[in-house]
Amino acid sequence: MGALIVDRSGATLNGQRLIEFRLGPETDSEQGEGLAVESAELLVRAETMPRRRRLRYTLWAFTVNGNASVGELAGACKRDPSRIWQRMDVTAAVRRWTRSERTRGPLRLLLDCSGCMGRVRLRLGGGQAARPLLRLRLQPPPPRRRRALVCDAANHGRCCRQTYYVSFRALGWDDWIVAPEGYYANYCRGACSPFLNYHSQVVEAARLERAACCAPVRFSALSLIYFGADSNIIKRDLPEMVVEECDCP
Known part of the structure; x- marks a missing residue:
């Protein structure tokens, strides 16, 4: 960080x-x-x-x-x-x-x-x-347990949060972004749990007109420090840049 x-x-x-x-x-x-x-x-x-x-x-x-x-x-x-x-x-x-x-x-x-x-x-x-x-x-702090389900081999395709790092250096943006050098944007993947039985599945599908999908339910902001006009330093907090938790809304 x-x-x-x-x-x-x-x-x-x-x-x-x-x-x-x-x-x-x-x-x-x-x-x-x-x-x-x-x-x-x-x-x-x-x-x-x-x-x-x-x-x-x-x-x-x-x-x-x-x-x-x-x-x-x-x-x-x-x-x-x-x-x-x-x-x-x-x-x-x-x-x-x-x-x-x-x-x-x-x-x-x-x-x-x-x-x-x-x-x-x-x-x-x-x-x-x-x-x-x-x-x-x-140096990054030791990993902490989160409520969000993080994708790993034990998830067996369930809805989870996939870690994904965006490097500003790889994008060629490090000449104007001072900090951070990149950030974990993350994304959601996996399937949602099936309905309890056939009848509830039909009723729920008719109500929503679509099947539930794995999607972000909680975000956090990213603090960005960069060179603005006249090479001045600017700090800005960008909302909803990091996916923190995924679920089946």
């Missing part, structure tokens, strides 16, 4: 603005035993003038200790001229942060730009849609 944590900082260190991240509502359901982070990516909006399209530079991120001193290197990335939002792998630093106690403070990072020479504007504040973002990919 994916989670996005938004910058909420206004602190500075030696005159340089820090970026600060705290666990947001997207990770609330995972906080019981700590987060199992598979990967972490820092997204920073870096703006250059049109005549500087060939400019080369490297972004560096350093952790900041609780005593306001510079700590370890969190990550680095060279400029990708095809993107306004530069992406940096900070997995190791985030894992150290999330493995600490739940009473820990925020994750503070100091950004440095080698080769910018004042020609690059790093958007470290301002509107919510332009602030730095920390994107986490979490």
